[in-house]
Amino acid sequence: MVSFFSNLINGLSLGSIYAIIAIGYTMVYGIAKMLNFAHGDIIMIGAYIAFSVITSLGLPTGLGILAAILGCMVLGICIEKIAYRPLRGAGSSLAVLITAIGVSYFLQNTALLIFGSNPKMFTPIIPFKYMTVKIGEFSFQTISAISIVVGIILVILLQTFINRTKWGQGMLACAQDRGAASLMGISVNGTISLTFAIGSAMAGIAGVLLCSAYPTLSPYTGAMPGIKAFVAAVFGGIGSIPGAMVGGLLLGVIEILSKSYISSQLSDAIVFAVLIVVLLVKPTGLMGKKIQEKV
Amino acid sequence: MMMKKMMSAALAAALAVGMLSVPAMADGTFKIGAIGPLTGGAANYGLGVVNGAQIAVDEINEAGGIAGAQIEYKYEDDELDSEKSVNAYNTLKDWDMQILVGSTTSGCSIAVSEKTKADNMFQLTPSGSAQDCTKYDNVFRVCFSDPNQGKASAVYIGDHQLAEKVGIIYDSSGVYSSGIEMTFEAEAANQGFEIAVKEAFTADSNTDFSSQLQKCKDAGVDLIFLPIYYTQAGTILTQAAMMGVEATFFGCDGLDGMLDMDNFNKELAEGVMLLTPFVADAEDEKTQSFVGKYQEAYGVTPNQFAADSYDAIYTIKAAIEDAGATPDMSVSDLCEAIKASMLKIEMEGLTGTITWTADGEPTKDPKAMVIRDGVYTAAE
Numbered sequence: 001m002v003s004f005f006s007n008l009i010n011g012l013s014l015g016s017i018y019a020i021i022a023i024g025y026t027m028v029y030g031i032a033k034m035l036n037f038a039h040g041d042i043i044m045i046g047a048y049i050a051f052s053v054i055t056s057l058g059l060p061t062g063l064g065i066l067a068a069i070l071g072c073m074v075l076g077i078c079i080e081k082i083a084y085r086p087l088r089g090a091g092s093s094l095a096v097l098i099t100a101i102g103v104s105y106f107l108q109n110t111a112l113l114i115f116g117s118n119p120k121m122f123t124p125i126i127p128f129k130y131m132t133v134k135i136g137e138f139s140f141q142t143i144s145a146i147s148i149v150v151g152i153i154l155v156i157l158l159q160t161f162i163n164r165t166k167w168g169q170g171m172l173a174c175a176q177d178r179g180a181a182s183l184m185g186i187s188v189n190g191t192i193s194l195t196f197a198i199g200s201a202m203a204g205i206a207g208v209l210l211c212s213a214y215p216t217l218s219p220y221t222g223a224m225p226g227i228k229a230f231v232a233a234v235f236g237g238i239g240s241i242p243g244a245m246v247g248g249l250l251l252g253v254i255e256i257l258s259k260s261y262i263s264s265q266l267s268d269a270i271v272f273a274v275l276i277v278v279l280l281v282k283p284t285g286l287m288g289k290k291i292q293e294k295v
Numbered sequence: 296m297m298m299k300k301m302m303s304a305a306l307a308a309a310l311a312v313g314m315l316s317v318p319a320m321a322d323g324t325f326k327i328g329a330i331g332p333l334t335g336g337a338a339n340y341g342l343g344v345v346n347g348a349q350i351a352v353d354e355i356n357e358a359g360g361i362a363g364a365q366i367e368y369k370y371e372d373d374e375l376d377s378e379k380s381v382n383a384y385n386t387l388k389d390w391d392m393q394i395l396v397g398s399t400t401s402g403c404s405i406a407v408s409e410k411t412k413a414d415n416m417f418q419l420t421p422s423g424s425a426q427d428c429t430k431y432d433n434v435f436r437v438c439f440s441d442p443n444q445g446k447a448s449a450v451y452i453g454d455h456q457l458a459e460k461v462g463i464i465y466d467s468s469g470v471y472s473s474g475i476e477m478t479f480e481a482e483a484a485n486q487g488f489e490i491a492v493k494e495a496f497t498a499d500s501n502t503d504f505s506s507q508l509q510k511c512k513d514a515g516v517d518l519i520f521l522p523i524y525y526t527q528a529g530t531i532l533t534q535a536a537m538m539g540v541e542a543t544f545f546g547c548d549g550l551d552g553m554l555d556m557d558n559f560n561k562e563l564a565e566g567v568m569l570l571t572p573f574v575a576d577a578e579d580e581k582t583q584s585f586v587g588k589y590q591e592a593y594g595v596t597p598n599q600f601a602a603d604s605y606d607a608i609y610t611i612k613a614a615i616e617d618a619g620a621t622p623d624m625s626v627s628d629l630c631e632a633i634k635a636s637m638l639k640i641e642m643e644g645l646t647g648t649i650t651w652t653a654d655g656e657p658t659k660d661p662k663a664m665v666i667r668d669g670v671y672t673a674a675e
Contacts, residue, residue, distance in 0.1 A: 014503050051558075118556065224502060264506065268497070268499055
């Protein structure tokens with residue numbers, strides 16, 4: 001029983017990281033209606049920025065996190081402007097998808113060029129001796145608790161922003177019908193830039209949290225967690241921000257439990273099998289909205 | 296008609312030139328070539344090999360060469376691509392290479408061995424550790440093969456009674472890791488310990504190791520065997536510290552390099568053991584002199600690849616001297632002579648005292664190292 005709860009806690013720890021990545025993923029998809037496959041690599045860049053500021057320059061941790069958020073924000077806006085915007089009118093959403101994969105490779109190789117292939121060890125944002133909290137027989141990683149709390153705060157903030165502010169309403173309008181939104185005087189390009197800025201800022205936060213929990217930082221650090229988080233976002237219902245949170249946590253728990261009780265080699269297969277079953281039963285994901293076909 | 300005649304004359308001339316270049320150069324030097332990835336992600340390995348060999352060549356030439364004959368040395372880049380490795384081999388052959396040190400990595404070495412076999416050229420790979428690297432009789436290696444590392448680790452753990460219950464965490468998607476794991480497990484059956492936990496991860500799930508570590512913790516293992524690369528080992532050590540796993544960690548040469556990771560918290564590695572043929576911090580005179588020369592010439596600390604390659608050049612020297620071979624012998628005759636001598640010589644190298652068997656495998660005692668206060672020290 002003790003080991004079951006330990007596994008559950010480990011699952012939540014992993015899930016909390018997936019969740020925080022998935023929120024950024026799903027937000028960009030929900031508004032811009034495109035899969036930004038480079039999201040995982042923006043996370044990696046964010047982690048490198050934080051690493052450079054905190055470890056190489058020796059500045060305070062808070063400044064490092066801020067630099068990661070701002071750096072990713074600028075990066076996100078630039079990527080959108082240079083790589084995605086020119087293709088937006090091209091008609092085929094496939095073109096943007098392929099470009100996103102290209103951007104992902106571009107970021108990985110740029111990091112390889114600048115930082116080299118030798119992995120770096122990220123200094124966690126909390127001191128080592130506070131890394132775990134012991135309650136009786138269980139130990140809980142502080143960073144997971146922080147991730148979950150930060151995740152919940154972000155979900156609430158984003159939901160409020162989208163539903164209560166003018167910019168947020170603009171985003172919803174763009175998501176629904178870009179043509180009509182621009183007729184209503186909403187700047188579609190500006191709104192999508194803003195979406196990318198917020199989504200990438202989340203990637204910056206996710207990068208710091210990811211590397212605090214799993215400290216090995218290399219140019220490929222973001223790739224696999226990025227894909228897993230994408231699965232989490234689909235699992236929870238892509239486009240739904242609370243769904244991404246729930247999907248991420250569930251995915252982490254399923255992954256760890258199947259590793260522990262079924263097979264450590266088959267865990268990925270099991271995770272994806274669960275995803276298929278969920279999508280068969282509920283095609284829009286756990287918390288996805290039903291899309292009404294317009295006639 | 297005229298055209299035809301000219302063509303055939305030209306062809307005949309080309310043929311004659313071609314034939315002239317076939318015999319090895321009789322100018323009194325041994326021509327040794329090296330191949331490795333000098334650019335790209337594996338550049339550290341290839342640079343180690345070509346630079347380590349360069350230092351050995353310079354030393355030998357300064358001391359009068361091999362039985363009076365100087366060494367000419369040339370290297371080519373293969374960018375970790377087996378096709379380019381074969382091209383590099385052809386380039387070196389055009390230069391009249393007689394002996395090959397390389398390729399650096401397993402895949403490239405296997406590809407090139409098809410060519411050296413056809414040409415019957417003596418090939419000595421410093422670091423190609425996959426089993427197939429030495430499948431032909433003209434190919435020998437300096438490093439341990441992957442399977443041998445697993446066996447040696449199991450024997451070491453058994454002999455020194457390091458543990459009663461052992462856990463294994465390995466990468467089932469990598470040849471290196473799964474190769475070592477297999478022979479470790481086979482040899483463990485003959486040793487006085489039990490493998491209580493055997494858990495895998497793959498290249499796609501190498502971020503989180505909490506469930507594997509949890510199983511080791513639940514089973515109460517004394518030692519966790521990590522036949523993996525240091526990138527993942529860094530994460531495993533961090534997570535183990537957070538989860539309070541109190542076992543000794545034991546790895547192979549893949550863990551070498553861990554302490555060089557940027558910003559690595561060396562406290563985490565305290566007490567980690569590894570079997571490796573070479574560590575730059577070793578105190579013996581030979582290692583010290585090599586490391587000093589290498590640092591002076593290239594500004595970095597040499598890795599195991601450099602040491603293996605340094606030993607490769609000295610091995611060739613020892614074998615040539617034993618055989619009484621001369622630079623004017625043909626590539627094939629030279630190969631036969633060296634091959635016979637390889638089985639007779641005993642090399643006192645940087646990476647230990649080495650002897651070879653006919654299947655190209657080296658026999659040497661791996662050195663066990665333990666990390667204390669952030670440096671490698673000899674175990675025991």
